[in-house]
Amino acid sequence: MELSDYIRTLRKNWLVILATTLIGLAAAAGYSLTRTPMYESQAVVFVQSQGGGTAAELQQGSNFAQARITTYVSLVREPVVMNPVITELNLNSSASELAARVKSSSPLNSTLIEITVQDGDPVQAAEIANALGDSLAAAVERIDTPAGQEAPIKLTRVRDALASFEPVSPNVALNVALGVLIGLALGVGVAILRTVLDNRVRSPRDIESLTNRPLIGAIPHDPKTKERPIILQADPQNPRSEAFRALRTNLQFLEMDGGHTFVVTSSIPTEGKSTTTINLAIALADSGKRVALLDTDLRKPKVAEYLGIEGGTGLTDVLIGRARVADVLLPWGGRSLYVLPAGKIPPNPSELLGSERMQKLLEALGQEFDVVLCDAPPLLPVTDAAVLSRATSGAIMVVAVGKTTTHQLDGAFEALETVGSKVAGVVMTMVPTKGADAYTYGYGYGYGGYGVYNAEPKKTVKPKRTESRSGKTKSRGRETQPPDDPSATFDELLNPR
Missing domain, CATH: 3.40.50.300 (P-loop containing nucleotide triphosphate hydrolases)
Known part of the structure; x- marks a missing residue:
């Protein structure tokens, strides 16, 4: 197919394309409007090593803390951290359900842990994020502290989570844009498929x-x-x-x-x-x-x-x-x-x-x-x-x-x-x-x-007809029967005498 064929196909099937685009728009808008708005809050925890007075000891402690960051990030979503928060805030959810609404990460080459929580209540989202920061610090202190010794690692919440009243989900504008694009692409695909499968003579x-x-x-x-x-x-x-x-x-x-x-x-x-x-x-x-x-x-x-x-x-x-x-x-x-x-x-x-x-x-x-x-x-x-x-x-x-x-x-x-x-x-x-x-x-x-x-x-x-010597008339250079019986020629050929 040439470019002109594609243009003609789009023009012929513009109703189909419009219909699928509107369907995509309606589906995306309906999905977005029926979803429960989710609010997001984030708390930041700082990880530092304990003890050591010399520069070498401080460097060694910093390397140790950074090496433990990956473990602590994963630990945030474990029951050992989740369960105390559920008990403290009297949440009506299990550890696995709460973990599905929690994200934890650490910026590259840093000793910070970011704990992000999504919830339908913006205030509760902030409370859960702050509680998880405290629960993580307590869990690390229990797990990483040798018996009878001072904790080598200390976690401190350096930024409290604040309630945000701007929902992060659903993103209505993004969903609608995606719905329109998907509907448009589907319509164009249907139009081209109809043209390819159409074997009627059209041009x-x-x-x-x-x-x-x-x-x-x-x-x-x-x-x-x-x-x-x-x-x-x-x-x-x-x-x-x-x-x-x-x-x-x-x-x-x-x-x-x-x-x-x-x-x-x-x-x-x-x-x-x-x-x-x-x-x-x-x-x-x-x-x-x-x-x-x-x-x-x-x-x-x-x-x-x-x-x-x-x-x-x-x-x-x-x-x-x-x-x-x-x-x-x-x-x-x-x-x-x-x-x-x-x-x-x-x-x-x-x-x-x-x-x-x-x-x-x-x-x-x-x-x-x-x-x-x-x-x-x-x-x-x-x-x-x-x-x-x-x-x-x-x-x-x-x-x-x-x-x-x-x-x-x-x-x-x-x-x-x-x-x-x-x-x-x-x-x-x-x-x-x-x-x-x-x-x-x-x-x-x-x-x-x-x-x-x-x-x-x-x-x-x-x-004009001119009479020949034989009594027949001439027209257009050949002899025919007189005009009073114009069909005699046909009958003679069909029934030769």
């Missing part, structure tokens, strides 16, 4: 890792897609409409062998392939292209429903020889766009789409139209799109951002490779326009300020 980089085919379009997410699926008809100035025009431009620059007949498919259902196919067909027709739109989803056809046309008779009837192409290929929207609905749902969709009649139909349409678009079923549930793609110039793969996983997309690419089909390009749909993922794509929308788009359907300017 062009995810697609580039699976295929070298170009990304030819990115359609922004529109929360009103279900209400207005044909956005180029409903709102031509919408940013989503501009995205389809950009897709149209990129598609026209694709160099494909064998013409411009494309099957539009996806990995799984509900990725927006049907709406993408229809809007792309309209955008191409608006630019003056002659476009044929075929609903080749013979399982769950949607084109007729979206375009508001009769779909009871269509492609299925043509493929089984029950209808002529001229009877079911319908013009739509006052554009140079012709739609072939799916017709009745057959029991054998894959066989029909892979038949020789289907191949001849696509060849005929490819000769008559500039672009032929086939709305096909998704690749992973059924094989229809893979079978159909062999008869087209290439497949356009629709990928829904945040929905399709990399495993699903890879499986779709493998399905096309298995049958020897070529992926013409990839179109990303449902691209977020807000949030952390929006900046990743860098597509600029909102060009309405550069001019007003004419919402009226564009009128197709048909090329």
Whole structure:
């Protein structure tokens, strides 16, 4: 992951990070406020040797005292010192419980012993510290004094413990700061873990890792897609409409062998392939292209429903020889766009789409139209799109951002490779326009300020036709049938005489 990926991860998961940080803050504050305040007092005891008048004797006594310091420091927390204090102050605790609240230490190269006591009562803390100093002195005198001799070591309390009314525990500020840091670190860790484990397609980089085919379009997410699926008809100035025009431009620059007949498919259902196919067909027709739109989803056809046309008779009837192409290929929207609905749902969709009649139909349409678009079923549930793609110039793969996983997309690419089909390009749909993922794509929308788009359907300017000596008309450098029967070419190819 690059630095930009980490920044995007933090932006995407800022709610998780905020939640864990607040939880850490609340836990630390709750812990601190429920703890009993502890107060601390400290008494200091001086250790000195007894006797000796010469400098050598004094030095020897000082060395002896310093050598005994470590022993006396440990002795403070022993029952021999604790029990007299418990009895004297009438404490309701055992020697081990009292020792847990007592610390003893000695500064380096000194003969001082510091006795520190923590207690919930500041006054009692001071009393215990002073009593421990006296008890330690008495215990040392008993233990270290040989029978019938003067004590070689004397302990004197040189600083009395005083009651301090500032609690040393809990340290609310420190606990809260630690709680915030721990919660923040936990939130960042969860965010990064979610990103690492997330295998959904979210950026062009995810697609580039699976295929070298170009990304030819990115359609922004529109929360009103279900209400207005044909956005180029409903709102031509919408940013989503501009995205389809950009897709149209990129598609026209694709160099494909064998013409411009494309099957539009996806990995799984509900990725927006049907709406993408229809809007792309309209955008191409608006630019003056002659476009044929075929609903080749013979399982769950949607084109007729979206375009508001009769779909009871269509492609299925043509493929089984029950209808002529001229009877079911319908013009739509006052554009140079012709739609072939799916017709009745057959029991054998894959066989029909892979038949020789289907191949001849696509060849005929490819000769008559500039672009032929086939709305096909998704690749992973059924094989229809893979079978159909062999008869087209290439497949356009629709990928829904945040929905399709990399495993699903890879499986779709493998399905096309298995049958020897070529992926013409990839179109990303449902691209977020807000949030952390929006900046990743860098597509600029909102060009309405550069001019007003004419919402009226564009009128197709048909090329002038000149009659040849054979009685046929010429258009775009090739012979076609007279305009009173524009579908004769298709029927002749499907049913050669």
